Amino acid sequence: ADPLLAGVKPYPAEFAERYIAAGYWAERTLDQILRETAVRRAGHPAVIDRGRRVSYAELVNRIDVSQTALSACGIAQGERVIIHVPNVLEFFDAVYAVISIGAIPVFAVHSHRASELEHLANSSGAVLLLTSRQIPAADPQAIASQLASRLPGLRVMYAEDLYERGLHLACSGWDVPRQGCPRPAHAAAFLQLSGGTTGKPKLIPKTHRDYAYSFERSAQICALGDHTVYLSGIPLAHNFAASSPGYMGVFATGGTVVCALDGSAERVFELIAEHRVTMVAAVPPLAQAWLNSNVKHQYDLSSWKLLQVGGAKLARAVAVRVEQELGCTLQQVFGMAEGLVCYTRLDDDLETIASTQGKPMSDADEVLVLDAQGNPVPEGTPGNLWVRGPYTFRGYYNNPEANAASFTPDGFYGSGDIVVRDARGYLSVVGRTKDVINRGGEKVSPEQIEAVLLRHPAVHDASVIGVPDELLGERTHAYVVPREISPPPRAKTLRAWMRGEHIADHHIPDMITVVESLPTTHIGKISRNTLGSKAAELQGES
Numbered sequence: 322a323d324p325l326l327a328g329v330k331p332y333p334a335e336f337a338e339r340y341i342a343a344g345y346w347a348e349r350t351l352d353q354i355l356r357e358t359a360v361r362r363a364g365h366p367a368v369i370d371r372g373r374r375v376s377y378a379e380l381v382n383r384i385d386v387s388q389t390a391l392s393a394c395g396i397a398q399g400e401r402v403i404i405h406v407p408n409v410l411e412f413f414d415a416v417y418a419v420i421s422i423g424a425i426p427v428f429a430v431h432s433h434r435a436s437e438l439e440h441l442a443n444s445s446g447a448v449l450l451l452t453s454r455q456i457p458a459a460d461p462q463a464i465a466s467q468l469a470s471r472l473p474g475l476r477v478m479y480a481e482d483l484y485e486r487g488l489h490l491a492c493s494g495w496d497v498p499r500q501g502c503p504r505p506a507h508a509a510a511f512l513q514l515s516g517g518t519t520g521k522p523k524l525i526p527k528t529h530r531d532y533a534y535s536f537e538r539s540a541q542i543c544a545l546g547d548h549t550v551y552l553s554g555i556p557l558a559h560n561f562a563a564s565s566p567g568y569m570g571v572f573a574t575g576g577t578v579v580c581a582l583d584g585s586a587e588r589v590f591e592l593i594a595e596h597r598v599t600m601v602a603a604v605p606p607l608a609q610a611w612l613n614s615n616v617k618h619q620y621d622l623s624s625w626k627l628l629q630v631g632g633a634k635l636a637r638a639v640a641v642r643v644e645q646e647l648g649c650t651l652q653q654v655f656g657m658a659e660g661l662v663c664y665t666r667l668d669d670d671l672e673t674i675a676s677t678q679g680k681p682m683s684d685a686d687e688v689l690v691l692d693a694q695g696n697p698v699p700e701g702t703p704g705n706l707w708v709r710g711p712y713t714f715r716g717y718y719n720n721p722e723a724n725a726a727s728f729t730p731d732g733f734y735g736s737g738d739i740v741v742r743d744a745r746g747y748l749s750v751v752g753r754t755k756d757v758i759n760r761g762g763e764k765v766s767p768e769q770i771e772a773v774l775l776r777h778p779a780v781h782d783a784s785v786i787g788v789p790d791e792l793l794g795e796r797t798h799a800y801v802v803p804r805e806i807s808p809p810p811r812a813k814t815l816r817a818w819m820r821g822e823h824i825a826d827h828h829i830p831d832m833i834t835v836v837e838s839l840p841t842t843h844i845g846k847i848s849r850n851t852l853g854s855k856a857a858e859l860q861g862e863s
């Protein structure tokens with residue numbers, strides 16, 4: 322089978338040559354990087370998940386055995402496999418077994434339900450869903466049967482069964498491979514979901530060599546090493562927790578990953594104290610909850626050196642409290658699954674750390690800040706962010722329409738963020754042009770929620786906007802125009818109905834208001850912009 326995935330836009334040859342010559346790209350695959358560390362650090366704990374401590378040697382063995390289970394299922398190179406597993410040990414079995422076999426993980430977040438998974442399966446052409454029995458507040462059997470009726474071709478397996486099944490197969494004579502299948506490093510390694518995608522989910526292909534560069538460079542910036550004990554308060558499936566520097570950065574440098582099933586203050590503090598965690602990744606609402614927690618003094622947090630916060634804008638007023646109140650250094654991280662990641666540096670002055678979102682990780686990141694006409698804006702002036710570089714992708718998977726809208730002809734990706742760049746190259750995020758609601762780091766597409774509401778028989782029209790929220794930064798507010806029936810549907814009924822639609826919790830609006838009409842633009846389109854400012858006037862039942 323061709324290890325290079327059709328539908329993936331390659332880097333132009335001149336760029337590839339340049340990145341190789343400069344030493345950014347190497348000929349290694351993601352599983353190879355883990356295996357190399359495992360040789361050097363065989364007995365060192367790679368993953369700690371509750372009572373389970375798994376050394377690097379054991380982790381690699383689990384992956385090899387899990388690979389056998391996937392082969393027995395007939396999973397082959399280039400096929401797509403959805404990973405729907407929370408922050409538990411089996412997440413790594415699943416991800417690295419799929420990668421080792423040369424198949425392509427497609428990362429769902431574990432809050433996704435049948436509706437989101439169906440879209441993901443359709444747009445990726447996945448043949449297998451690896452889900453989990455450990456997803457908090459989910460009924461995996463129900464999800465599997467809802468999917469079975471809609472997508473009869475999609476097989477479903479539990480990540481928890483991979484290793485057991487593989488062991489069983491090995492006992493009955495199956496060969497357990499002790500390495501990954503050979504692939505070039507310019508092959509696609511996996512597909513990431515773009516934040517807040519509309520109708521057709523936008524999938525971001527990453528190659529082994531560009532991703533490896535991004536987490537190895539990130540590991541340098543964050544001073545990762547043998548001593549590192551890393552915990553993510555956010556899903557490991559998210560690009561931030563995977564590569565900035567994330568678990569892949571930890572595995573490249575021989576540290577330990579501690580699994581946290583959720584980001585609650587109690588759980589995270591307990592794990593930090595018990596395992597002497599040194600660095601933690603969070604979105605702003607989590608960081609805020611930890612700062613405001615009244616239990617933090619009950620735990621020994623002295624091992625904690627670094628708190629990374631990213632995914633959404635961290636308020637300066639919150640940022641300035643971190644060092645004093647949590648006893649660790651703050652690092653702001655502004656990144657995107659599509660590529661560019663900016664960090665404040667560990668030795669930056671406090672003002673820079675509190676008030677900027679950092680500077681690009683690589684000297685080879687080409688960042689443009691442009692006005693609406695495409696002209697560079699002066700330093701210190703807000704403009705649209707465009708980027709090109711050794712780990713910024715060149716196109717969405719199989720999606721020419723999205724690509725035409727997102728790239729300049731010479732390959733710069735427009736992130737939809739409005740930023741201000743200072744003389745040193747540090748960026749501050751001040752707004753956005755894209756139609757995405759950033760709900761505390763979780764990217765939500767208004768269109769996607771509207772589409773669900775419009776399926777309700779009593780809904781004539783719906784419009785969803787983001788409104789300011791103290792904790793989340795933004796929350797979702799749906800305005801719904803009922804059909805001319807009496808009595809009109811109530812907000813409460815609509816919400817209850819949405820819960821039954823098998824969608825992720827973050828796709829259920831935080832507020833629903835039933836109104837008589839929605840403001841329109843001069844050509845008659847619903848205007849989300851005016852809706853924001855008119856919201857107060859729109860009387861209705863919430």
Ligand code: J2J
Pocket residue numbers: 515516559560561562564565630631632633634635653654655656657658659662678736738750753759762764
């Ligand atoms: C303001 N907005 C931010 C920040 C992301 C590291 C960190 C984050 C992500 C991520 C990531 C922000 N301040 N500090 O992939 O590797 C908003 C921007 C951006 C979008 C990308 C990583 N950090 N954002 O959040 O693909 O609008 O990646 O374009 O989920 O989140 O979202 P996503």
